[in-house]
Amino acid sequence: MANAFEWVDQSMGHIYAKQGEDGIIEGWHGDGNAARTALMYALWKTQGVTVHPWREDVRLGAVLDTEGALHIQMEAQRPWNGTLNVDRPRHREYLRLPLDYPRINQFPEWFTAPEGAAFSIQMDDEVPGSVSGEQLWTLPFSVKPGRKRHIIITPATPAAPPSESGTPAFRALRYTPGDTSAAMAWQQELRGKLAALLRVSLPAETEIHHPPLAKTMNTASAEAYERQDIVLEVSESREIPAILTRPLGKGDGPFPAVICIHGHGATRETVYDSDTPYHGFAKVLAQSGVVTIAVEVGQHQVQNPAATLLGERLADLFCCVDYLASLSEVDPTRIGCAGLSLGGEMAMWLGALDTRIKATVSSGFLTFMNQMERNHCICWKEEGLRECADFPDIYALIAPRALLCQVGRQEPLSQFNTVLAKRAFAQLSATFEDLDAGHQVVLDLHDGAHEVCIPTMKTFLLEHTAGHQK
Ligand SMILES: [Zn+2]
Structure with missing residues (x-):
């Protein structure tokens, strides 16, 4: 279709070029x-x-x-x-x-x-x-x-998608505003469906958490924090490299912790790099008294053939939460996550399916699946997902826990634009409202493009992972 539009524009140029001052084209x-x-x-x-x-x-x-x-x-x-x-x-x-x-x-x-x-x-x-x-x-x-x-x-009433007999329903578990108990029952149902679809077990339903084994490869000190390169054992057959930072000069904690997630074309290092669209948000948090961890989520092939791609990425992030919760310097009730683009998508998934996550920041991602079908890598799309839910429904699983969505006003209409973001936000907010948590969800339309907005992200995460004041 995009090619056809270009061809039409080009062809019209030829027609207009033939027209003379008097309006005549070829005179017949x-x-x-x-x-x-x-x-x-x-x-x-x-x-x-x-x-x-x-x-x-x-x-x-x-x-x-x-x-x-x-x-x-x-x-x-x-x-x-x-x-x-x-x-x-x-x-x-x-x-x-x-x-x-x-x-x-x-x-x-x-x-x-x-x-x-x-x-x-x-x-x-x-x-x-x-x-x-x-x-x-x-x-x-x-x-x-x-x-x-x-x-x-x-x-006001968009045309319903065709659901002829034999055609699977579309967004069948879309949220319908109701009361608190209906909202909670819906969340439980959708969480279970999504976990089955992604072939992951929900952390909250796992009886005993064995802290994952970690090997420390290297330790270095930076301004206000210590950085370790570690290897986490996700399962007997899967080990993943990670970066872990701990605050320096701020006592023994316990500290809040944030899982920092990169997007396409980046690595776990990129979230600490100030000269990127991430603006080094992981470094900013590390310097602000937060334990941070970063792993890779950019793989496009599964290691375990029985896993789904999203499921394997997500299991690695669950493992980060397990590991953080096992550290004596981390307060397990004050763990958050944040990411940009694919990282914003994975932050959505992590916040939605792991209820140990206290606060989620999802940057450069809030949109609808229709938009993501058009011009994006479709690694977001697992079989059966579209039939089940759309992104606002998945975000809504984070309620009543804290959620900040960031979208740049300079994102073009063809990308993660503010128009779709506002519409998606209105839909997901309904669940927060029904759970009396309207104050826990924020849409930040910042003046940037496809990038993290540091001030609101930092304030939000520090505020929502803050300990009780004594
Ligand atoms: Zn992809």
Whole structure:
């Protein structure tokens, strides 16, 4: 599809280039075809939205996001007053056709507002309101010069995904807001389903925790902390290298501890490196009186053929919690986790499935699976996952424990954008609310891009892993 869009853009360039000063293209009836194609092209770029009155200085564009919401942008060089006109289902209303199938010379319907349908509408940063389909056909609107306006129109009842008999249900365990006991029962059910799907055992259900064996390879001192390179024995057949840091000059503890998780193309070292999108968050924590540990989660092949990839990564992180909890200088009730990108995803999983985690920070990841299907490495996708849940449901398993999600305002729409983040956050927040833990969950939309925002992350983790004041 992306290639087809590029081809269309390129081809339109050829058509426009042929047009002379007088508007004539080739001077025969084929010019009509070119004019029609140009109109179709323009309507595609606005998803069928038009403005009335039209004026040459008006700039209008619209795109659909992966959740089916329409994003419109408009600007003008002079003050403009008029109406925005969203398309209607012409095939049905004018032509009495049962569906809008591709027809020769047909003007496709991109986004339509059926009569009687309900939509939510958000103008710029205002609180969203609701409108009917027929109101969207002629929506009064104005633009001031130099001020780009942004409108988001979301169908109130998105089209249900097809669930014909034989087709597996989609997001079957999506959270339905209810009361405290229903929320807790839902969490238990989903946690069990996800553990089975990933083929891991839930730490809370393991009767006895044997502290994993660790070999120390090397010890060095840095500013305010000591660093050890260790090897953790996850199982009889699996050993993984890890970095462990302990605070120096702050007494014997017990200290809080944080598992620091890297993303694609990085290693356990990267989270301590200030010159990366991680801004050395693990080092910042290590210097702030926190025990930190970092392991690798970037492998794309399983070591144990009976394991799933996500399951094997997650079992390594469970092992980090086991190990931290076994250290005398760590307070096992004050363990948190944090990560960026794939690390933000793994932090979500760890916080969701290991209830020993007191606080989770997930940076550069909060989105929906539809978005992740499009242009990402699909190592997030285990068989049966989409049928079961979407990311907001998995995040919701962290409730009532503390959760901070960070998303950069400079993330492009094609990536971990703030629009999807806000929508996902609204969904996961419902579970926190039902568990009387609305105050435990925070969305931090920072001014950066795909990166960690240190100040809010550090404050959040220190606050939520702080010991009781005496
Ligand atoms: Zn991957």
